[in-house]
Amino acid sequence: MELNPNINRTIAVMSGKGGVGKSSVSALLTVEMARRGLKVGIMDADITGPSVPTMFGIVNIRPTINEAGIFPVETEKYKIQVISINLLLERPDQPVIWRGPLLSKAIQDFWNEVLWSDLDFLILDMPPGTGDVPLTVLQSMPLDGAVIVSSPQDLAFMIVKKAIHMVQQLQKPVLGLVENMSFIQCPKCQEIIYPFGQPKGKDISTQLQIPFLGELPIDPVLSEYCDAGKIEEYENPKIKNIVDMLMVGFS
Numbered sequence: 537m538e539l540n541p542n543i544n545r546t547i548a549v550m551s552g553k554g555g556v557g558k559s560s561v562s563a564l565l566t567v568e569m570a571r572r573g574l575k576v577g578i579m580d581a582d583i584t585g586p587s588v589p590t591m592f593g594i595v596n597i598r599p600t601i602n603e604a605g606i607f608p609v610e611t612e613k614y615k616i617q618v619i620s621i622n623l624l625l626e627r628p629d630q631p632v633i634w635r636g637p638l639l640s641k642a643i644q645d646f647w648n649e650v651l652w653s654d655l656d657f658l659i660l661d662m663p664p665g666t667g668d669v670p671l672t673v674l675q676s677m678p679l680d681g682a683v684i685v686s687s688p689q690d691l692a693f694m695i696v697k698k699a700i701h702m703v704q705q706l707q708k709p710v711l712g713l714v715e716n717m718s719f720i721q722c723p724k725c726q727e728i729i730y731p732f733g734q735p736k737g738k739d740i741s742t743q744l745q746i747p748f749l750g751e752l753p754i755d756p757v758l759s760e761y762c763d764a765g766k767i768e769e770y771e772n773p774k775i776k777n778i779v780d781m782l783m784v785g786f787s
């Protein structure tokens with residue numbers, strides 16, 4: 537795929553493991569970047585499990601399509617440009633039962649046919665695993681690098697390391713690791729609890745010689761806001777630190 541003159545930087549958010557918070561982290565990165573005055577877009581590359589429109593409260597809105605291409609839908613508050621297969625389906629619960637080549641083709645179309653407008657950053661919310669879609673993105677997209685998301689369990693890290701090695705084998709930069717669901721703070725006594733054991737993201741990043749971008753807590757408010765389509769309202773200083781760290785690589 538060719539460089540797109542309307543997109544300055546492209547970052548894939550990935551993890552070999554499912555359910556660790558890729559979509560949440562992708563959305564939070566775009567929101568924080570938009571708060572800083574950057575023009576951002578998010579491509580929901582998770583074709584079979586798309587969740588981005590729901591998080592941003594985009595319901596019953598369809599992209600405008602004309603002979604020039606597909607116009608991404610803009611979010612209400614920060615005008616983040618969004619494209620997702622769910623914006624193109626008749627019903628959001630309609631399954632997409634496609635084999636790998638078709639999934640890859642959809643990603644290529646999202647890159648080539650969507651009329652992204654002057655983006656500083658395009659964030660790709662990737663599907664779990666190391667299958668066709670991550671391969672297409674890593675092999676053929678002009679990617680600036682990948683942000684890796686993990687949760688603190690050993691099992692999660694074992695699988696997440698596969699994604700890190702995939703990125704490295706395909707000679708794309710690993711921009712850093714985010715450890716999601718690292719801890720929970722008791723709302724009554726403020727004690728920090730580690731339900732999945734002590735955080736290990738920092739040590740694993742050092743071992744693998746990749747930047748550690750930071751930790752995010754388990755926060756029921758985040759989950760509630762994702763479900764309610766209010767992710768643009770969510771605030772957490774931890775996400776600011778993560779974006780600060782990420783931006784170091786682009787300064």
Ligand SMILES: Nc1ncnc2c1ncn2[C@@H]1O[C@H](COP(=O)(O)OP(=O)(O)OP(=O)(O)O)[C@@H](O)[C@H]1O
Nearest residue numbers: 554555556557558559560664717753754755759762
């Ligand atoms: N830090 C967190 N605190 C509380 N809930 C969270 C947190 N991170 C993610 N969640 C919740 O966990 C669920 C899974 O998160 P998300 O969809 O971001 O994961 P994913 O890795 O993209 O999943 P998939 O592998 O299915 O694409 C969502 O309901 C989300 O709201």
